[in-house]
Amino acid sequence: MGARGFETDGLVTEVAVYRSKDDLVRPAELIRSGEVVAFPTETVYGLGANALDKDAIHKIFKAKGRPSDNPLIVHVAEKEQISALVSEITPLARCLIDEFMPGPITLVMRRSQSVPDVVTAGLDTVGIRIPAHPVARELIAMAGVPIAAPSANRSGSPSPTKAEHVLKDLKGRITLIVDGGDCDVGLESTVVDVTGHRPVVLRPGAITSEMIRSACDKIGLSYAQVSVDTVSKMGQTPRSPGQKYRHYAPKSPVTVIHAGKEMMSQAYEQTMISFRQEKPEGVMGVFASHEVCEALRKRFAEEAQGQVVYYEFGSEDDVFSAGQKLYDALRSLDDSGSDRIFAPGFGSEGYGVAYMNRLEKAAGDDSDLDPSAESIKLDGADEDCRQVLFVCTGNTCRSPMAEGIFNSLAKEAGPFVFHDCPTRDAKVFATSAGIFASFGSPAAQNAVEALRQLYGIDISGHRSRRVDETLLSSTHLILTMTQEHAMFLKAAFPPASGRVYDIFSYFENTNIPGEMVRELLKSPAGIPDPFGASLDEYIKTAQTLEHVLSALMPYILENLGVMPISLI
Numbered sequence: 073m074g075a076r077g078f079e080t081d082g083l084v085t086e087v088a089v090y091r092s093k094d095d096l097v098r099p100a101e102l103i104r105s106g107e108v109v110a111f112p113t114e115t116v117y118g119l120g121a122n123a124l125d126k127d128a129i130h131k132i133f134k135a136k137g138r139p140s141d142n143p144l145i146v147h148v149a150e151k152e153q154i155s156a157l158v159s160e161i162t163p164l165a166r167c168l169i170d171e172f173m174p175g176p177i178t179l180v181m182r183r184s185q186s187v188p189d190v191v192t193a194g195l196d197t198v199g200i201r202i203p204a205h206p207v208a209r210e211l212i213a214m215a216g217v218p219i220a221a222p223s224a225n226r227s228g229s230p231s232p233t234k235a236e237h238v239l240k241d242l243k244g245r246i247t248l249i250v251d252g253g254d255c256d257v258g259l260e261s262t263v264v265d266v267t268g269h270r271p272v273v274l275r276p277g278a279i280t281s282e283m284i285r286s287a288c289d290k291i292g293l294s295y296a297q298v299s300v301d302t303v304s305k306m307g308q309t310p311r312s313p314g315q316k317y318r319h320y321a322p323k324s325p326v327t328v329i330h331a332g333k334e335m336m337s338q339a340y341e342q343t344m345i346s347f348r349q350e351k352p353e354g355v356m357g358v359f360a361s362h363e364v365c366e367a368l369r370k371r372f373a374e375e376a377q378g379q380v381v382y383y384e385f386g387s388e389d390d391v392f393s394a395g396q397k398l399y400d401a402l403r404s405l406d407d408s409g410s411d412r413i414f415a416p417g418f419g420s421e422g423y424g425v426a427y428m429n430r431l432e433k434a435a436g437d438d439s440d441l442d443p444s445a446e447s448i449k450l451d452g453a454d455e456d457c458r459q460v461l462f463v464c465t466g467n468t469c470r471s472p473m474a475e476g477i478f479n480s481l482a483k484e485a486g487p488f489v490f491h492d493c494p495t496r497d498a499k500v501f502a503t504s505a506g507i508f509a510s511f512g513s514p515a516a517q518n519a520v521e522a523l524r525q526l527y528g529i530d531i532s533g534h535r536s537r538r539v540d541e542t543l544l545s546s547t548h549l550i551l552t553m554t555q556e557h558a559m560f561l562k563a564a565f566p567p568a569s570g571r572v573y574d575i576f577s578y579f580e581n582t583n584i585p586g587e588m589v590r591e592l593l594k595s596p597a598g599i600p601d602p603f604g605a606s607l608d609e610y611i612k613t614a615q616t617l618e619h620v621l622s623a624l625m626p627y628i629l630e631n632l633g634v635m636p637i638s639l640i
């Protein structure tokens with residue numbers, strides 16, 4: 073084993089490069105004797121200690137600077153070790169264990185008495201994971217005890233995907249780091265609550281909702297994806313306490329570039345040019361595909377050395393490579409003194425959900441500072457206003473288009489008065505937000521272009537924002553693009569659930585005949601996401617939205633308790 077020692081506050085942190093099983097003898101011994109050891113997993117590096125030893129667990133919280141109300145995942149080497157840690161293995165848990173373990177998934181189950189309170193932060197559940205990484209599994213097996221391990225970063229910084237990240241964060245705070253090279257996945261495991269009949273995804277990851285759904289389908293279990301990411305913002309007890317903390321954050325602000333493949337370089341270019349105007353001396357950190365970096369290197373060739381720093385991932389479609397490199401990119405662009413980091417958005421499907429979830433956290437969820445959220449709140453509180461909220465995933469394609477189209481249709485149909493008081497003027501308008509949206513991104517260029525070409529509507533001033541409680545509570549009707557969006561909102565924001573409909577279900581409140589609805593909305597799943605597709609696809613989506621909203625307009629107005637003056 074090649075070992076190096078690093079010391080700061082007295083503790084010497086040893087870095088042991090893994091070459092063979094023999095190299096794990098000492099780390100396993102350290103774990104057994106109550107020390108903390110950082111080790112590689114296929115997702116990110118973990119900071120492990122004996123899960124059954126309270127004092128050892130306290131050392132993890134201390135080293136990480138982690139709030140003790142955030143529970144730790146317990147890692148085991150074999151499926152047979154799970155039953156001692158949990159009070160029951162539900163059929164759903166059994167299904168996901170058999171399908172996905174070992175692998176990048178954590179299952180939240182009811183815990184047994186053998187798991188100390190400090191591990192679960194007092195919850196009656198415990199997160200169980202069997203990592204697929206051979207070093208992690210071997211270490212757990214050799215230690216002979218379950219290993220509780222959070223990600224091996226200081227709380228608040230991006231999770232470590234290389235031993236050097238761990239060293240940077242925890243030097244002098246832990247005894248040993250096993251260096252097993254770079255992590256393959258690069259984003260933390262999918263956390264799924266399996267205590268009920270349906271799986272609830274608490275943190276998206278490499279095991280996607282689609283994969284979980286098809287595993288459930290195989291054995292006839294019903295499926296619901298509900299990420300509770302945003303619940304914590306409402307002051308409720310979050311189901312996954314870690315989700316309430318600001319994670320994954322680099323020091324410099326991150327701007328997410330939302331554009332389809334063919335527009336990506338231009339979108340970077342424009343965003344970077346605006347940044348340059350704002351901050352002529354600023355260092356721009358570019359995290360982008362090989363293709364985009366090539367284009368930008370040419371475009372910004374004139375920039376002084378070091379004014380633009382590049383970090384490339386694979387090719388432009390490769391969301392897995394972007395995910396694997398994301399944390400390293402954030403750290404390394406930060407270290408190169410970037411004043412702003414630019415990173416690409418991906419469509420929120422499959423692995424894109426996990427990638428966008430982490431990227432948006434890195435970009436910072438400053439909803440409290442978002443001025444538009446405040447103005448909506450005031451508008452919503454205004455008694456003369458009736459507001460419709462359109463919701464999609466990222467709030468850069470479908471929902472801003474729906475907002476623009478609705479507002480234009482309402483303008484044509486208005487002015488309005490209240491049904492029950494026809495002398496009182498009513499203002500009707502739409503706004504939009506996304507479930508996993510970041511703040512401040514413009515609408516996708518093709519969305520802007522489609523509405524301009526088709527209807528002369530300008531949504532270039534749109535800026536994305538995330539759905540939150542304030543917004544929902546000031547909105548009279550919430551229309552989502554898919555059934556999953558509606559399910560998410562209802563579960564995450566129960567007080568608003570009576571006002572949430574996906575567009576397809578909303579038709580059921582109308583007397584529009586079924587065949588016409590099917591004609592209008594080709595898929596019962598809702599409005600498909602055109603993210604990243606060609607202008608033609610955006611145009612089709614815009615037309616669908618226009619037809620649907622025109623058909624629904626009279627019903628929406630009635631629902632809002634208003635009518636056009638022309639009908640008095």
Ligand code: TXA
Pocket residue numbers: 113115116117118119142143144145178180181192195197198199201221222223224259260261262263274275311312313314315
């Ligand atoms: O990929 C991973 O999961 C990595 C590697 C090291 O295994 N670990 C990791 O741990 O990311 P950590 O502690 O950084 O994140 C664990 C997440 C937190 O958001 C925590 O709140 C949630 O899982 N969690 C743990 N136990 C839970 C429980 N009983 N109920 C709900 N959420 C739980």
Ligand code: MG
Pocket residue numbers: 222223231
């Ligand atoms: Mg973590």
